[in-house]
Amino acid sequence: MPVLVMKFGGTSVATLDRIRRAAKRVGVEVAKGYDVIVIVSAMSGKTNELVGWVNETSPLYDAREYDAVVSSGENVTAGLMALTLQEMDIPARSWQGWQVPVKTTSAHSAARIEDIPPQNITNKFREGMQVAVVAGFQGVSPEGRITTLGRGGSDTTAVAFAAAFDAERCDIYTDVDGVYTTDPRICDKARKMDRISFEEMLELASLGAKVLQTRSVELAMRYKVRLRVLSSFEEQSDEAGTLVCDEEDIMESNVVAGVAYSRDEAKMTLVSVADRPGIAAAIFTPLSEAGVNVDMIVQNISEEGRTDMTFSCPTDQVKRAEKALAAAKEKGDINFHDLVADTGVAKVSVVGIGMRSHTGVAAKMFKVLSQEGINIKVITTSEIKISVLIDRKYMELAVQSLHDAFELDKAG
Amino acid sequence: MPVLVMKFGGTSVATLDRIRRAAKRVGVEVAKGYDVIVIVSAMSGKTNELVGWVNETSPLYDAREYDAVVSSGENVTAGLMALTLQEMDIPARSWQGWQVPVKTTSAHSAARIEDIPPQNITNKFREGMQVAVVAGFQGVSPEGRITTLGRGGSDTTAVAFAAAFDAERCDIYTDVDGVYTTDPRICDKARKMDRISFEEMLELASLGAKVLQTRSVELAMRYKVRLRVLSSFEEQSDEAGTLVCDEEDIMESNVVAGVAYSRDEAKMTLVSVADRPGIAAAIFTPLSEAGVNVDMIVQNISEEGRTDMTFSCPTDQVKRAEKALAAAKEKGDINFHDLVADTGVAKVSVVGIGMRSHTGVAAKMFKVLSQEGINIKVITTSEIKISVLIDRKYMELAVQSLHDAFELDKAG
Structure with a gap:
């Protein structure tokens, strides 16, 4: 079965209601015949609360302990999402980073994913599981300690899974409905793009158009992962959002994209x-x-x-x-x-x-x-x-x- | 070095200030020359919040997902306690159940501890770590999934660690200053006991004197773990609280204990x-x-x-x-x-x-x-x-x- 990766950011899983709405979107893709890997962030606000506690406890904190504390928010959402899917009669289970395992470097709080062996999850798909819900943003170091990938790291988790599982596409559900030619808040003529090349997205991301974490775009470019940015707050068709893809997949484009x-x-x-x-x-x-x-x-x-x-x-x-x-x-x-x-x-x-x-x-x-x-x-x-x-x-x-x-x- | 196990319940770690107070108690024992294993509960209220979310999401929940969600509260406290100790220049690190590992049965939400191999933590003590902060209430099943021991399970975690590490004593810090002859709230003549036998404590615990989880007392009796109940809100001497111990260690006692x-x-x-x-x-x-x-x-x-x-x-x-x-x-x-x-x-x-x-x-x-x-x-x-x-x-x-x-x- 083809694999689809769907990532839901913090605002898309901020409440139990929103988790249910996200789960319905997952259900739509399952019904199309995909094996789905869902990557979830922490409920919005939770990570900031945990970071605040760490900073208050220890301003020059041990990054290993920071990671152990801050990664817990995603574990909660992963479990709740799996339960929500089960309630919809969709066989699902949650995976924490160490369970997959998502192997990373030891650079705590800024770790890089080195390998995601697909066997454990693939075996479960073979046994009939239809959705693997994975806690984003986290992994495990060679020393067996919990690592995190830096703020916004769940985007990178999603793309890395799409690469490791040779996914057909990686859909990033967020609170905007795509990538715009510029920020609509300061230019009312801003237009949502249907497609944008990896290279352009990289420049836009690193220049402050904070739709996707820069590293996730780099990774998508390297592994040719088709990345789609779309809103979790609207009914979606297959054509919704913005597809970030290889420039060869873009027929025509403006000289200046954004x-x-x-x-x-x-x-x-x-x-x-x-x-x-x-x-x-x-x-x-x-x-x-x-x-x-x-x-x-x-x-x-x-x-x-x-x-x-x-x-x-x-x-x-x-x-x-x-x-x-x-x-x-x-x-x-x-x-x-x-x-x-x-x-x-x-x-x-x-x-x-x-x-x-x-x-x-x-x-x-x-x-x-x-x-x-x-x-x-x-x-x-x-x-x-x-x-x-x-x-x-x-x-x-x-x-x-x-x-x-x-x-x-x-x-x- | 002799090992001491110290367990802090939810009210004893409810805020960053209380975590600091608990850490100071740990510092006192470290200064005496103990290698200390600290077992922590979730900040009070956190576990109830997580349980509430699970119940709202899925009334007949998959206990494996319940455990994955509910165990996260202890992970937060373990990391914060380790950071607090580090701020006091005490070498400490946190351990989640799967990292120790705390091996349990697969009976999710009511798992029993089967084995706690001491090597990983002992090696760190040899390398100079003075405090291992362990997330209570949780373990890992033979299938590699997170388990929990049932409500109040952190007491059982504490006693199991005391047994596995042949600890000199297991101190349970809580919001009462010991075990009383009866509930002081309904009988103002109630007297704090200095010592009580395991058998008596078992009967009192299972009869509703909710100071210790019943299973933790059973385990302490089986492995002859000297268990002390004392308050985390008062300055403590070596004689504080109530020692739950073998009846042979009690010189004289009333016919009726409580x-x-x-x-x-x-x-x-x-x-x-x-x-x-x-x-x-x-x-x-x-x-x-x-x-x-x-x-x-x-x-x-x-x-x-x-x-x-x-x-x-x-x-x-x-x-x-x-x-x-x-x-x-x-x-x-x-x-x-x-x-x-x-x-x-x-x-x-x-x-x-x-x-x-x-x-x-x-x-x-x-x-x-x-x-x-x-x-x-x-x-x-x-x-x-x-x-x-x-x-x-x-x-x-x-x-x-x-x-x-x-x-x-x-x-x-």
């Missing part, structure tokens, strides 16, 4: 750095060691042996970055006159695999922003994305103007 | 049953099959081939008993004129190993009740216990009078 933004960016400039070979490494190694996620990097032209180095990072990491750079200066590893942090910026990006073959996207983007009087502070580009850092107050305007200019309200 | 009561008893009488060999089996087999816990049984003298048969059972099982007996009558297995249920009764018992060698306890008990004008409806006796069924309205009076008459306010 406009993404990230509000919590800060721009930091090291003024008048002594320029010498290895200076970039001397700056960014201590930042990396301090856990600062540096995103964009721009180096000005060097004059008289000195240069300005600008980078962006999440706003809440500014303090950490300042501390790391001050320490490096103290040690004599780097030399700069001043460190200027600008926490009033945002990042806006246009994303599309069409850019590979179409020129002029960057020029058009800069022209649109210029016409609106928006000053660009930093620019970076990749093969399928152009990002700019601008004053945060212009963020909504920039997103709306770009969405209009690239005609994203019209299907490609 | 007065127990049970409020929710019903007396049922089958009027004019056709008396013949096998009639008792014909009555009590269907009751047993219907899950009715029959306690006392009395058969009147037979006259003209007919007799009255009286038994007691918990009040909430009366309906079930009536249904089972009506069905048996319908089938022609038994024949009776009437079935009279009296739900206004209570059971009062005096318990003491001294009764084995002292006569006259029953006579004295009956005389005391008679002097108070309390009519006895049913009597049963065992080697160390005499129980009577009386009108519920006299229950408090009976307990107080017996406590006085046997001078239980004075240590033996």
Whole structure:
């Protein structure tokens, strides 16, 4: 029998009623003849409660104990979902990570799935079980301790199961009805896409369109898992939601697929750095060691042996970055006159695999922003994305103007 | 290093503050040089919440899923306790049932512990771990599924660990400061006992003095585990609480150790049953099959081939008993004129190993009740216990009078 993976996020299993509604969706797929693997998150709010208790108990907690505590929310939902399905006369049972087993690395709270031996679950399917309900977000380390995959990790669990069981599709049920050309909350012309390529989804996800965990998209791309994002709050057809798939499965598309933004960016400039070979490494190694996620990097032209180095990072990491750079200066590893942090910026990006073959996207983007009087502070580009850092107050305007200019309200 | 088992019930770990207080008690024992195994319950209220969800989802639930859901509360407390101890610089880690492993039967929701291989935990003690925090109430079946031991099962977990690790003592921290000669809420002369024998504790526990789960006392008796009941809400010395131990360890004791009561008893009488060999089996087999816990049984003298048969059972099982007996009558297995249920009764018992060698306890008990004008409806006796069924309205009076008459306010 073909296998289908269905994943329900926290809001989709927040109450017993919602679990029943999700179970009905599962029933529809079972009736079509699928062996279904259901991946569940914790009831919404539960994980935050557990994380709060851990933080209050031990601010610098042992991640192994954090994982043991925080993983319990998914176990509850898995059992309740299995019971709900049984009440509908659908043979089902729950599986915790260690029971499958979902083998992961020992990197507690940020573990990576290494292997999911399918035998145990496959044997149960052969014996007549129709649904395996698996607690998402968790696994077991080589030492036999419980691990978790990091926040949002249930998406990754779902894709990993789809890969391990060669599933026909991996359906991610969530509180939005698909992936949009941009955030509908700030642009009312935003349009739901029927299909989007893995590459575009990756850029959109990592740029702040938080529909799917980035790692889950990477994994889906690597194993060619057809990933569908759809709403658990609406009646669904086979065509509902957005299919994230290989670009070969997308017949036609716009040059630009979507406009993404990230509000919590800060721009930091090291003024008048002594320029010498290895200076970039001397700056960014201590930042990396301090856990600062540096995103964009721009180096000005060097004059008289000195240069300005600008980078962006999440706003809440500014303090950490300042501390790391001050320490490096103290040690004599780097030399700069001043460190200027600008926490009033945002990042806006246009994303599309069409850019590979179409020129002029960057020029058009800069022209649109210029016409609106928006000053660009930093620019970076990749093969399928152009990002700019601008004053945060212009963020909504920039997103709306770009969405209009690239005609994203019209299907490609 | 000697091993000490310490068990903290739900009220003793109900909040992060209480977990900290419990951890401090653990720290005191660690400082004395013990390797400590801490058994924790779920935070009070949590298990009831989970049980409620299961019942609402599936009234006739799959016990395997019930166990998977309900066991999660203990996992949370185990992790939080380990983190709290680590914050106090005490090397500790949490263990879930399957990690130890606590091997049980497959009787889900009422599993029995079959084996606790000590190697995994002992190895960690050798490596420098000072406290193993174990989630109580749970284990793992031969099929690799999570089991639970039934409500109050954490006491049994604690005693089983004490036996498996040959612990010096098993301390049960709870919300009372020991075992009393009777319930202090209805008799202000009730006295906390320093020591009580396993046999007496068993009778008191099963008679409704709900300090310890009955099975934990049975297990402690079989493996000669010294069991101490004490309060987690008071500063404690080595002499605190009540030691439940072998009767050989009790130097002197009263003939009667305590007065127990049970409020929710019903007396049922089958009027004019056709008396013949096998009639008792014909009555009590269907009751047993219907899950009715029959306690006392009395058969009147037979006259003209007919007799009255009286038994007691918990009040909430009366309906079930009536249904089972009506069905048996319908089938022609038994024949009776009437079935009279009296739900206004209570059971009062005096318990003491001294009764084995002292006569006259029953006579004295009956005389005391008679002097108070309390009519006895049913009597049963065992080697160390005499129980009577009386009108519920006299229950408090009976307990107080017996406590006085046997001078239980004075240590033996």
